[in-house]
Amino acid sequence: MTPDSDTAPALQADRVWFAYRNRDWVLRNVSLSILAGQHTVIMGPSGTGKTTLLRVLAGILKANEGRVAVFGEPTSGFGQRRLSSVIGYIPQQLGLVRSLSALDNVLMGSLGRLGVGKALFSLFPRAETDRAEAALDMMGIAHKRSEQVFRLSGGERQRVAIARTLLQHPRIVIADEFASDLDLALASEILMRIRRAADKENITFVMSMHRLGLARQFGDDVLALKDGEIVPGYIGNQLRESARAEASL
Amino acid sequence: MKTSLVLPATTGFFLLAVLAHLGFFDLERLKRGVRNLGILGSEMLPPDVGILPTVGAALWETVEMSFAGTLLGFLASLPLSVLGTRRLFSSWVSSFARFIAAGIRTVPVLLWAIIFVILVGLGPLAGTLGIAAYTVGYLAKIYADLFEGTDPEIIEAVQSTGASKLQLVRFVIVPEAANAILAQVLFMLEYNIRASSVLGFVGAGGLGFVIQIYLQSLDYQRLATILLLVLVIVLVMDGISAWLRRRYLLAAHTS
Numbered sequence: 001m002t003p004d005s006d007t008a009p010a011l012q013a014d015r016v017w018f019a020y021r022n023r024d025w026v027l028r029n030v031s032l033s034i035l036a037g038q039h040t041v042i043m044g045p046s047g048t049g050k051t052t053l054l055r056v057l058a059g060i061l062k063a064n065e066g067r068v069a070v071f072g073e074p075t076s077g078f079g080q081r082r083l084s085s086v087i088g089y090i091p092q093q094l095g096l097v098r099s100l101s102a103l104d105n106v107l108m109g110s111l112g113r114l115g116v117g118k119a120l121f122s123l124f125p126r127a128e129t130d131r132a133e134a135a136l137d138m139m140g141i142a143h144k145r146s147e148q149v150f151r152l153s154g155g156e157r158q159r160v161a162i163a164r165t166l167l168q169h170p171r172i173v174i175a176d177e178f179a180s181d182l183d184l185a186l187a188s189e190i191l192m193r194i195r196r197a198a199d200k201e202n203i204t205f206v207m208s209m210h211r212l213g214l215a216r217q218f219g220d221d222v223l224a225l226k227d228g229e230i231v232p233g234y235i236g237n238q239l240r241e242s243a244r245a246e247a248s249l
Numbered sequence: 250m251k252t253s254l255v256l257p258a259t260t261g262f263f264l265l266a267v268l269a270h271l272g273f274f275d276l277e278r279l280k281r282g283v284r285n286l287g288i289l290g291s292e293m294l295p296p297d298v299g300i301l302p303t304v305g306a307a308l309w310e311t312v313e314m315s316f317a318g319t320l321l322g323f324l325a326s327l328p329l330s331v332l333g334t335r336r337l338f339s340s341w342v343s344s345f346a347r348f349i350a351a352g353i354r355t356v357p358v359l360l361w362a363i364i365f366v367i368l369v370g371l372g373p374l375a376g377t378l379g380i381a382a383y384t385v386g387y388l389a390k391i392y393a394d395l396f397e398g399t400d401p402e403i404i405e406a407v408q409s410t411g412a413s414k415l416q417l418v419r420f421v422i423v424p425e426a427a428n429a430i431l432a433q434v435l436f437m438l439e440y441n442i443r444a445s446s447v448l449g450f451v452g453a454g455g456l457g458f459v460i461q462i463y464l465q466s467l468d469y470q471r472l473a474t475i476l477l478l479v480l481v482i483v484l485v486m487d488g489i490s491a492w493l494r495r496r497y498l499l500a501a502h503t504s
Binding site: 058060080081083084085087088089090091092093094095096097098099100104108109110111112113114116117118119120161164165168 | 400402403404405406407408409410411412413414415416419420421424425427428
């Protein structure tokens, strides 16, 4: 980390442009700055580039122009292992291995710390197994540790995915449409657990979401993305309207 | 003529021309064939079960050859198919691995058996190696295609934990394809049991040698016994693989 890593924003995008192959721009001149420990929600209509933005921020896609930096350092020079020690990424479909157990999936969060050929026979260091069990416990599904993922419910899978990312010990977690297909009460319970875990380890959270109520509950800051551009004030109006609607009920 | 009829009409015409060329309209010959089928059938019955003790050893050898050949070929096909997965390796590496698999697959199993008879001499060792070789070529191709179909989101998610390629193969690619991997090995084992029963024709061990002797001496009653034996083994194999599928594959279908 550079000397200014304490003062620099946790995650920063500076005039980022992105297009798949030669198609039209998906992201146009996106700049954002997220402070350490903050929880940021990105909202916007579907097809507007939320997933692309998160994947560029996570270093999975490289911006065509502009730069992404974590704690002041551009991620373009990071190798996969270095990147994984800073950023954890949870895709929309969670990316769990269905035929393996919940515990095995969580243990995968430790792979970046182990040697490239370690754990091939499923022999994880005792300390990692303990941490994985603790992470499952924190997400409230320790009792399902040996269950194969395809036997778990949607909400349980979300918890496993979060536990895997927690085991990775990243300083930033980026999650795409997290908890969006769960019912409100369940989604809100899971988000509360995440909040608790994130605050405990001072993790910066960035999440895309389409439900305003949840966004308000979870996000310290809400950014709106529309047609590949950050729109200032766009969500503010929507938030005010939904607050008014709820107040009149 | 409507354009939609062009393709079926051309295909039909071509089929008729080919059949005529192959002798399918030589009714005399076909009639003779049916007559001979009756004679062959009557000469095969009843099967001579007296040879069972003698052919028992050859039968067991066939089972051994196909079992060992399939497993050895399976083990060798795994690294080759991983190298042939374009998602994991550069197109140079994967194209080269796929080229090798295609090369191996071009040679029929009987020809592989002949090559190994030349290399290691007559007997079941040559047959086993021949089966293993053909199995590598077939499974490496099937598995590489299968591995490439792995859900990219899962690969990305686990890659972003910092997992190495080797760890990705172990924790994502193989577990995600586990059902199909098992199903294909079982299919290959069944295929190899049938295939290995003719490898003896070229001196590569197993039942084929006995089949050849009875064929040449027109001893059809004994030949019938051997064909029945092959049928029994294939049925037993079917049963075992059906059981394995039920035991290990069904669970995943509920997801």
